[in-house]
Amino acid sequence: MKKTIAWLLTVTLLAASLAGCGAKEKGGTETQAEGGDGAGTQAQGDGAIYRTVDEIKESGKIVIGVFSDKNPFGYVDENGKYQGYDIYFAERIAKDMGVEVEYVSTEAASRVEYLKTGKVDVILANFTVTEERAKEVDFAAPYMKVALGVVSPDSALITSVEELNGKTLIVAKGTTAETYFTENHPEVKLLKFDQYTEAYNALLDGRGDALSTDNTEVLAWALQNDGFSVGIESLGDLDVISPAVSKGNTTLLTWLNDEITALADEQFFHADYKATLEPVYGSEIDIDSLVVEGGKVE
Secondary structure, eight states: OHHHHHHHHHHHHHHHHHHOOOOOOOOOOOOEEESOOOOOOEEOTTSOEEOOHHHHHHHTEEEEEEOSEETTTEEEOTTSOEESHHHHHHHHHHHHHTSEEEEEEOOGGGHHHHHHTTSOSEEOSOOBOOHHHHTTEEEOOOOEEEEEEEEEEGGGOOOSGGGGTTSEEEEETTSHHHHHHHHHOTTSEEEEESSHHHHHHHHHTTSSSEEEEEHHHHHHHHHHSTTEEEEEEEEEEEEEEOOEEETTOHHHHHHHHHHHHHHGGGTHHHHHHHHHTHHHHOSOSOGGGTBOSTTOOO
């Protein structure tokens, strides 16, 4: 665990160093344009596909990839509006950059592809930083801490990894849960789905014995679904969640790192938590165990 956190901090510091200390404009509107056609990016000189901050500002909108079925982090409410912890942050990014925000719904397995093909400018979809992913995208400073969790029916509660032997574990494709169990517990049978909604429905329907994803997410889901509990609350290494941009998009990486640093002065992510996560988790959970301010992991 210590090695993982040290590596994540090295990635953050290196990204900040490479990005430099560019300035950004404040103010502007806070609007939302849903269901657009992506960022409309063009290939850069290094072969990557992305838009610089100046290009984003000139266009008047920033395109951000988020989840649409992952309440309370990123979801679409009954009025068709995006809501959640990541959305709260995305709206502030757009406001401070002085542009509108267009949301593009993404699945876990599509996050890297959407950046590499220029479909979005930024991914804010509970994107856990890993060494493999950092080879393909650039991560900004973290804003949340996370580990894996396992949720299962109360009638057959799974409380240890050993109890999954011979059982079927539901995961979403392209997640750290899929990677962790594939690499560390190949004896566990995995039932994989593209979307989180499909995965949770499979658990509700009894097509699997348990489901694993970020512990923050399974804890929230269990609170909203009677008859299910999180028997394993923390599994694997403690990781961090960060915004991601296309590889080599230094200007946008700079801007995001500066933004995350500046937002610490007002404890922005604590306010984000209270507005979007606390209504689900309640007030008993230690906010500091999940939230990261200023990109500093303690």
